Amino acid sequence: MAVRVGFSRSFEAGAAAKACAGPIRALGQASWGIAFCGGKHNPEAFLKALKAELGDIPIVGGSAAGAITRAGIGYGGLETAVAGFFDMEEPPFITVTKRLGEGEQMAGRELGEAVRSQAPDGRVVLLFYSSVAATAPLRLHPGSPLVTGFYEGLGNAKVTLIGAGTLTDMNLSNSWIFDGTGMTTHSAVAVVLPADLCAETAILHGCVPVSSFMQITKVHGAEVYELDGRPAVQVLEGMLGIDLGSCGAQELSLIATLGEKHGDRFAPYDENAYVNRLILNANPSTGSITLFEPDFSNGAIVQVMSRDNALMIESVRKGTEEILRRTAGRDGQVALYIDCAGRASARSGAPVEEADVMLQSFKSDMPLIGLYSGVEIAPVNAQSRPLDWTAVLTVLYRGG
Amino acid sequence: MMIPADTPMSHDRLVQELDYYRRECNDLGARVLRLQEEQSRAFREARRSRTVARLIREAYKLVDRTNEIDEIGALMLDIIVNNTICDRAAFLQRKGRDEFAVTHLVGFEDERTPTTLVLPSAPLFFYTTSQTPMESPASELTRLLRLPYVLWAFDAGSAFALILGNRSEGNVSRPFEPGDQELIEGALSVYADIVYRKRTEGDLRAAKREADTARAAQASFLASLSHELRTPLNAIIGFSEVIRDQILGPNGKLKHQEYAAHIHDSGTHLLSLINDILDLSKLEKEGEIPLNEEGFDVTGVVDRAVRDALPIAQEKGLSVETSIPAQLPQLFADPRRIRQILTNLLSNAVKFTPSGGKIVLSTRIEDRQGLLIEIADTGIGMTAQEIPRALAPFGQIQNVYSREHKGTGLGLPICKALVELHGGSFEVASVPGQGTTVTIRLPPDRLVPSP
Structure with a gap:
């Protein structure tokens, strides 16, 4: 298995897709991909151009308030990042629900049931969903009923659920996802990764209590x-x-x-x-x-x-070093960074970009792809939960 | 009153103490929260103030990224949205009194994009907030971007305008304010400046292309003309020699012999002129004169050039002296071209030096500067203004000396070009009435070390 990542900050969606696809095409024919696309691009034009470059492969992911890769970080709205996956032991199972508008818990249940049909015990599942339900007044698709419904549908199966609520920009203007075949809104997509891929996750925080209980x-x-x-x-x-x-x-x-x-x-x-x-x-x-x-x-x-911005930076540094320590000696394939948009310097007022600190601390040759998100989903104790104001750094590695 | 350490505290006392600590904890927490927020606000404001400098710095780098004016607008908007994190942005250009055309825009995704704006009395700077009444120009500008909060600047000189827009005044955006004038006008002026610079560069490139084309056409014309003239001239010169030298028997009259000599002289002069023109046109088309380089004895070439010039010099009553060191290393160059240079320069010196004058040709090795060849005369000389003209092709043709003295007027430019083709330098120093010194320097790597 191999993963290649491309990044672009291009004015035009077609050019952005081509630039992102370049490093992936250089390795051959990818079997599927994850794509994050800045909200100032036309997502359909981007996806069409990307498929023209990579072939008609399943693409999951969605809108991103910004993208994070080793080649570049930004949240102006024109950033795009794509990861191409090669030579996987088995193709990933991709399932979609387009019914977030009818009820997040029910939609989550639908996803969970579809995942359960794949005998997913021990698998890593990636989940991307569109965060914004309405703009005037602003209403979000909450992640917690979606995740609750997912676990209801999953039954007794145990999976490692990692995901993101997507946004088109820092101002929560809109959101959409790539569901494996096209672009949709008010939807969620789950990707069940092959059995040989495992995940190690670190949740990076940055808040301190300032009141009594x-x-x-x-x-x-x-x-x-x-x-x-x-x-x-x-x-x-x-x-x-x-x-x-x-x-x-x-x-x-x-x-x-x-x-x-x-x-x-x-x-x-x-x-x-x-x-x-x-x-x-x-x-x-x-x-x-x-x-x-x-x-x-x-x-x-x-x-x-x-x-607390200082704590946030410290948490990023320590958490990144910790996950590298935990995965030392393992066959790391790709790192995924799901970063709350509020942590970006333009919003948090942090003197440095915490994503930059993560990249500097992540001393590894492993490909890395990330996005600025609305909600982050990661394991907390036994089950995964939607989180706010966190960054979730995941290393996918081969083996048990 | 002190409470002994081992006395259990009453429930009321514990509750009282807990309330105290809760209150203190919440007060301290509130102060921490406000301090954190003040610090974040200060960082965010500092970041925004740095935005102007960063934007201008990044934007000026576009100068080296592309020559396409159309591409500059897109790249510039990319930099603007990346630095300001605005939702939409557009460049416009005034096309009529009240009409602007949208030239570049970003942030419209799949929406219908605006193409024109009609704005009577376009303001130089304008912005909207939630307090702005929806009247002109706010109504036109917010309608253009289909966003409620816009920031606008117009540069009447360049006719360019820039507009940024946000959906909200909260979150990462804050309400636009007068202080944003610096940001938007800075971005607009950089854009106008780069576009102007690229247009000027484009005009210069076009002018150079035209000049190069014209020069190539001129050289090509001269080359073909020279070839066309040379063939019949060779016949004229050859047959005039036959007549002048009475090779086929005595001419009927002395005048026939005299006229044949005139035809021969004129033909020879014309052939020399044509050869010079041909050389020059090849030299102007860089690299078209190949150098047949070899190691040779400079002294021998100098002697032959002096020998060529000597008869006419003696006829004019001029003395010609040479000064050549005994141990001169061989020169690696084209001997035919070096001789052509020396012959030409000596011929000039003889031509422009009045009777009784002196010509000195000297050579020497200069430290780190290679071989120096100097030809000095005590001739009529030139003014400082005349030297560049004499070195320019055809410059001397219009010069008064060329009319008084026989010659093509192309000798000096050809000599200079040939020296430069060898990697050397060519300098002329002259004082009217005192004489002229031509100095040639050939680089050290042209000297062949003695075995």
């Missing part, structure tokens, strides 16, 4: 109304010292998250113990805040988390 006392879906019996907006206003009614409520997503600590609540701080939820919106009229995901329930104990 608070209980969610009123929640409906992704809408958190009360924390410790007080309107959630009021709690955050008090902490931030600002009037959320007067500032752009969207700015909240640049400032704070809500974090749920798993395991021993009173154990010393461990970034891996937290599942963080970005705040999509604040609604002064209802006193509620809208989270990216609807998976915090009534009674959940959470903390207000501050995004």
Whole structure:
């Protein structure tokens, strides 16, 4: 097996596809590919040009707020990255649902059932789904019911699920996916990798708790109304010292998250113990805040988390070194970097690009492809969960 | 009051203490949160302010990337969106009083793309925010990009305009503000500057191509003309020699002999002129004169050239001296061309030196500069302004000396070109009324080391 990666930041979709395909074609005929395409490109034109170069092979992936490869990093909207896979032991099984609009959990179940039919025990499954459900007002396809449904459909099978909610840009304007045959919206695609491919994953964080524990006392879906019996907006206003009614409520997503600590609540701080939820919106009229995901329930104990750029950089450095240590001596084939768009310097205000830090720390010849995403999905304890404000670095290697 | 360490705390006391620590924890956390946000905001603003410098720096690199003006617009928009992270951007060019044509645009994906903008009284700088009333020019500009928040600049001098647009004022974008004038005008002026530079370069390249074509046509014409003239001239010269020298028997009249001598002189002069023109046209088409290079004795070539010039020099009452070191290494060059150079220069010296004057031909080895050959005369000389004219092809033909003194006027340019073909240098120094010195330097690698 071999993997080759191409990158481009080209003005025109056809030229971008050709540039990305160049290094892949140089090795021969790839059997399938992963493609991430900046939202300023016409995805159909890009896909058509890519297939003209690589042949009519299955392409999965989708829109990307930006692309990350060794050849380049960027999130201006014109970046594209493609990985071509060669000489695989068996072709990957690709299954699609186009029913996210009808209900994410049901769509996830559909995917999970299709995956279960392939006897996937022990397999690595890649999942890409379109994050944006509607733009005015902004509504997302939450990843947590999708993942919950996926596991429901999967039954007792055990897989390593890694994935991303795609975005066309940093402003959550739109999203779409490549589903193996074409481009679709409100859809999700799962790719069951061959049995000989295993995954090692590191979740890279960057948030620290800045409050005592608070209980969610009123929640409906992704809408958190009360924390410790007080309107959630009021709690955050008090902490931030600002009037959320007067500032752009969207700015909240640049400032704070809500974090749920798993395991021993009173154990010393461990970034891996937290599942963080970005705040999509604040609604002064209802006193509620809208989270990216609807998976915090009534009674959940959470903390207000501050995004800490220094910690983020440190986490990237340590996590990357750690995954290299864990995969040392293994037959690494390709690395996949799923990076929350909010971590890009233009949004986080970090003095350096954390994706650059990852690349510098990832001292390996292994091909690497990544995207700036809306949601990251990675194993947390026994099952995978959608995560916010994280980066998920995965190394796919051969063997058990 | 101190509480002894082993006294268990009451429940109320514990709750009170826990409340205190929670409050303190939340206050400290809130301060950390605000500090983090202030730091991030400062970094984001610093990043934006660096954007202008970075954008201009990256944009100027386009000068070396392409010569295609049309391609520059696309590459420039790529740099702009990459640095500003805007949702859409377009370059426009004013075509009429109120009409602009969209020349390049990015961010429309598969949507219908705009091609023109009608904008009466185009402002030089403009932007919209959520507070901007939807009246002209906001209405036209937001309609063009189909986005609510736009940033616009127009450069009336170049007739170029640039517009950027965002879907929202939040997240990675912030509301446009007066301070963004520097960014958009900087980007627009760099674009206009590069386009102007590329147009000028294109014009220059076209002019050079035309000049090269014209020069090649001229050389080609001269070459074919010279070939056409040389054949009949050889016949004229040959038959005039027969008549002049009475090879076929005595001429009837002395005048026949005299006229035949005139025909012969004129023919010889014309042939020399044609040969020079032919040489020059070959030299102008670089590389068309092949050098038959070999190692040879410079002294011998100098002697033969001097011997050629001596009869006419003596006839004019001129002294010709040579100064050649005894141990001169061999020269690796084309001996026929070197002799042609020396003969030509000596002939010039004889021609322009009045009776009683002196001509000195000297050679020497110069440290690290190779072989130096110098021909100095005490002739009429030239002014500083006349030297370049004498060195230019056909320059001397229009010169007053050429009318007074017989010659093609192409000798000096040919000599200079031949010396340069050997990798050498050719200099002329002259003072009117005192004389002229021509200095030839041939590079050290042309000297053959003595065995």
